[in-house]
Amino acid sequence: MANDGPVEHGYPHLETVRAAITALYRRLSYDTIQTFDTSVAPADVAFCDTDDLHLGAQRVARELLRHYRLPDARLIVGFREMTHAANVELAAGPEYFVELNDRFRTHRRDIGAALAHEVTHVYLHRLGLSFPGTRDNEVLTDTAATYLGGGWLLLDAFREDAASSQKLGYLTPEEFGYVLAKRALVFGEDPSTWFTSAQAYTAYVEGMARARQDERQPPLTAAGWAGRRRYARDRRHAQDHRPVPFVEPGAAYSFTPDDDGPLRVSFPCPTCHQRIRVPVRGRMRARCALCRTVLECDT
Secondary structure (H helix, E strand, O other), rough: EOOOOOOOOOOOHHHHHHHHHHHHHHHHHHHHHHHOOOOOOOHOOOOOOOOOHHHHHHHHHHHHHHHOOOOOOOEEEEEEEOOOOOOOOOOOOEEEEEEHHHHHOOOOHHHHHHHHHHHHHHHHHHOOOOOOHHHHHHHHHHHHHHHHOOOOOHHOOOOOOOOOOOEEOOHHHHHHHHHHHHHHHHHHOOOOHHOOOOOOOHHHHHHHHHHHHHOOOOOOOOHHHHHHHHHHHHHHHHOOOOOOOEEOOOOOEEEEEOHHHHOEEEEEOOOOEEEEEEOOEEEEEEEEOOOOOEEEEEE
């Protein structure tokens, strides 16, 4: 938790974020992810200063457990002085003990954000889904929380001005905005009206621009002129140097020749980032087997 300290910006965890989205589709399946088409509603996790601290925290926890379809799980929420925003004991259940930073006693509107991260820990723990290493596993948790409809609260908790700052979670504000934008593009959801933080809205707009870039990478037909020209150059090089595989540094695509077959190009799906491999034969449609996205390509 960045508390009146420097807030990291940019996309330092982008590759891990993309790997986390792929892992969610692989573990949950397309059909299960579609059941999370509606985000946590702002009214369901609203918390005002007149609410009882402990009863209000338990109410918000129950709403988040309901969102993640964990009806048998129970969160026991307490508060103590600590460095991090929150902590959860990942035991066998069904009771899970969550400790929140004492800061939330007076910053109650952000309790939902802190609990969203911890409930996602419980959800992933029950799925048996994790990444090796604390850092990557926390990035996975933030990504899952955001992609499955609860993490917009984490982005909304980001506030920064000349005198103070606050950010929850391990992703940067722009990375939260990127994942939230990826979700919005899948479900047709517009979370921008929910933000109470102007900085959160700005981060979401920047994240959306980055997410749109994923949809404009060759060999997709939506790629720009410069990308298409570079792709054509790399394709000629790959054809001239068969059967040696060709990977252009900095490009998301790569070419691999089949034995006695056509040259093939592989590239990440702009929705789930699973690698797609198709023959090089001009305009075609490709369908991602993982997230079922139909892509217009010019290979």
